[in-house]
Amino acid sequence: MLRLVEPGDPGGRRSLAEELDGEGIERPAERAYQGIRRAILRGELPAGSHLGEEALAKMTGTSRTPVREALRRLVGEGLARANQRHRFVADFSFEEVSIVFEIRAxxxxxAARIAAAAVTAEELEQLERIVDAIDEIGPGAGDAGLKRFVALNTRFHAAIIGATHSTQMQTLSAQALSLPLELIKQFVWEQRVNIARSNDQHRDIVAALRARNADWAEAAMSGHILSTRPAPKPQGGSGR
Known part of the structure; x- marks a missing residue:
């Protein structure tokens, strides 16, 4: 189930190890973690796949020790599961994905309620810059546009967590934020991400924070996340 693309692949696609080389990711543990995580979220390592250390070391251009450390991190994030001494790609059932959305909401x-009282003028400006940058992506941007949206959207949500100025909130949120909801939808549930609608909701959240309206901010954030929950796949639909 694991496709290892060698240099010079007739399809013209770079191997994952070459991608990591190109991005300058050299520390073995981080390289293994980023590579395996990327392969899972792309669907190159499908749900239920056995995560063999030797194959993953070859895929990421590392060795078994950093792969083992990376797998521990991925189990902690919920992207992989442990079964005795073996590791497998996590199965994202509809029920489990729904729980992730509920927790985030x-x-x-x-956090938005707290931030309504604690956010600074500089933090509001940062949020508005992120929203403006998402607007620039535009419709029909393809995979590159989605990748940029995911990065900016993650920054937006992390910035609101940061605007609480609460160490406890940041600690509790760290694991929940480690699984971008857009990637769950795009790569696991194959649900189209509506960037324009999502960013309209971002603007509403920023307006609530700027107005220092805690009730509005809380409701806007909850509605934003819950409105993007994936619908169940049709009966007989195939997975990625």
Whole structure:
């Protein structure tokens, strides 16, 4: 199930190890982690796949020790699961994905409530710059546009967590934010991400924060996350 693309592949596609080389990711543990995580979220390592250390070391251009460390991190994030001494790609059932959305909605809506009182003028300007940058992506941007949106969207949500100025909130949110919801939808559930609608909701959240309206901020954030929950796949639909 694991496709290792060698240099000079007739398809013209770079291997994952070559991608990591190109991005300058050299520390073995981080290289293994980033490479395996990327392969899971792209669907190159499908749900339920056995994560063999030797194959993953070859795929990422590392060795078994950093792969082992990377797998521990991925189990902690929920992208992989442990079964005795073996590791497998996590199965994202509809029920499990729904729980992730519920957790994010409850946690981040409370963070938005706190941020409404604690956010600074500089932090509001940062949020508005992120929203403006997302607007620049435009429709029909393809995979590159989605990748940029995911990065900017993650920054937006992390900035609101940061605007609480609460160490406890940042600690509790770290794991929940480690699984971008857009990637779950795009690579696991094959649900189209509506960038324009999502960013309209971002603007509403920023307006609530600027107005220092805690009730509005909390409701806007909760509605934003829950409105993007994936629908169940049709019966008989095939997975990625």
């Amino acid at each position: 409850r946690l981040e809506s409370y």
